[in-house]
Amino acid sequence: MKTTAFHLVTRKETPQDAEIISHQLMIRTGMIRKLGAGLYTWAPLGLRVLQKVEQIIRDEMNASGALEMLMPAVQPKELWQETGRIEDFGGQLLAIKDRAERDYFFGPTHEEVITDFVRNEINSYKQLPINFYQIQTKFRDEIRPRFGVMRSREFIMKDAYSFHLTQESLEQTYQTMQQAYTNIINRIGLDFRCVLADSGAIGGSGSQEFHVIADSGEDAIMYSDSGDYAANLEKCEAVSLLHERQAPTAALNKVSTPGQKTIEDLCKFLAIDSSQTIKTLLVAGTEKPVALVVRGDHSLNEVKAANLAAVASPLRMIDDEEIKALTGCDAGSIGVKGLDTTIIVDRTVANMSDFVCGGNENDFHYTGVNWERDANFDAIEDLRDAMVGDPSPDGVGTLQVARGIEVGHIFQLGNKYSKAMNAVVLNEQGKSKAMEMGCYGMGVSRMVAAAIEQHHDDKGIIWPANIAPFSVAILPMNYQKSERVKQAADELYAKLQARGIEVILDDRKVRPGFMMSDFELLGIPHQVIIGDRSLDENQVEYRNRTDMESMKINRDTIETVLAEKIKA
RNA sequence: CGGGGUAUAGCGCAGCCUGGUAGCGCAACUGCUUUGGGAGCAGUGGGUCGGGAGUUCGAAUCUCUCUACCCCGACCA
Secondary structure (H helix, E strand, O other): OEHHHOOOOOOOOOOOOOOOHHHHHHHHHOOEEEEEOOEEEEOHHHHHHHHHHHHHHHHHHHHOOOEEOOOOOEEEHHHHHHHOOHHHHHHHOEEEEOOOOOEEEEOOOOHHHHHHHHHHHOOEHHHOOEEEEEEEEEEOOOOOOEOHHHEOOEEEEEEEEEEEOOHHHHHHHHHHHHHHHHHHHHHHOOOEEEEEOOOHHHOOOEEEEEEEEOOOOOEEEEEEOOOOOEEEOOOOOOOOOOOOOOOOOOOOEEEEOOOOOOHHHHHHHHOOOHHHEEEEEEEOEOOOOEEEEEEOOOOEOHHHHHOOOOEOOOOOEOOHHHHHHHHOOOHHHOOOOOOOOEEEEEHHHHOOOOEEEEOOOOOEEEEEEOEOOOEOOOEEEOOEOOOOOOEOOOOOOEEEEEEEEEEEEEEEEEOHHHHHOOOEEEOOOOOEEEOEEEEEEEEHHHHHHHHHHHOEEOOEEOOOHHHOOOOEEEEEOOOOOOHHHHHHHHHHHHHHHHOOOOEEEOOOOOOHHHHHHHHHHHOOOEEEEEOHHHHOOOEEEEEEOOOOOEEEEEOOOHHHHHHHHHHO
């Protein structure tokens, strides 16, 4: 490709509304352009990268035995009524009507459609296991799209769905998918971790996420510094920090604490550490409000809380009026002593003794509070966020934290959908059985952004070799005037093309500095600079985008040198 | 959806308070010079000032209203 025949429109200035580096660089290089909130056009340059990611995914999925197909993006509402998921997805579903006023959704995911397909196509256990996948545009009406294609409303996803007679078979395919995902992200060339995850609106028993490690990641990943344990913070088990409960040593004491509302204020006022206090949080329950209690220096894990049977999902803190009605005090003074509602405490809290809590009366707290003697709870649960320095839940090592971008998520769904939609097969005994199901998602467009987040410097993108839009850039100095430079550049261009190497030659009439800055921004891995100066010595200059060290290479050997570097 | 903000040329912004012929930088186009680190000079094109309504002799500017977009919180590939 020659630049004058390509669509190359770069910008020197960083766009005003782009917050994270991948978004900025994708706009500056002209890979994408915004059409509306969370809606992006992929320009030819961006599409080249997107298609490389897509092809790597396709290769590995095919190698794993999965079968590619393509389902409609538009789905009849009736399918979603069968599984009752309209509520789960809420406002994220984009609803549309056809000319006859029939209701449809633009698909945010395809469990319903594939299950409908499979219940009609698959009747016998002999046809199982089977794993279908597609690479397709999805739409989710995100409350707040941001970060360019990282969290857009319309995006490209690879989604796969496997069907099985038994749980064992499901687990086998799940493992295969885990391996395929590992292969995919390795081939793309990104640093990632596979972590335990909450399964959210998709449902099912077990799930893991694949996170590309990057400081701008929206998720916190907890991992053991010396073991294999790794989990999304939302899911990460938090162990009790106290092995057993000590016997009370202090007497219960009601103290006046005028105006002390936050834990921080209270600790200063009483000259104690926040780990000696507890936080009592009142949330809406399925029947009555529930008190969730974590230690003063801990934070409530909202995903864990919402997953509790007694707690309403999604999680909602009750408002000031409801608090007043229940406790007689305001939010800053709630405590467990004499509190008349369901009380669920965190594991650590259950083992605390001689602690401090609110007095359920404004401007009063209790010190020296002890369980059983002074107050009781109804259940012990894992309620808090794990923290750096906690013991790893599997007993090996200590937890550390990293930021991650979720690019993949795999689930064991079990028979949630097959039961709801009556997707059954006959087993060996001729008996009808609901199929076991797995599903496996991967964000294709998000992967491109994640790659940039992980691979850039202050000059621009540094593409990993396997997804670079071009492998080699030929940068001729004074291509327009110097016949000798033009000849040398055109010759190398033709030779590389003949070898099937993806090469871009910059034949624009621009000054050298402009050209070099442009290609640093674009991040093409291998760059060859051809100028009269080096041609005098029958040489050209080679530069690698990663280290930017330049070296002179004989003009006659540059072609084979490049071919070897690209193969390596 | 709640809170905050913005909307003027392709991009980044000024002008608005105090109403009077729409401006700057970058980008684009033409010419000349320059050619190994985002060049210089001269010139050119491009805007119903987000939409609608109102006040006024006169509205980018004042008032009302709608819309879009961005940021902060709850969701997810």
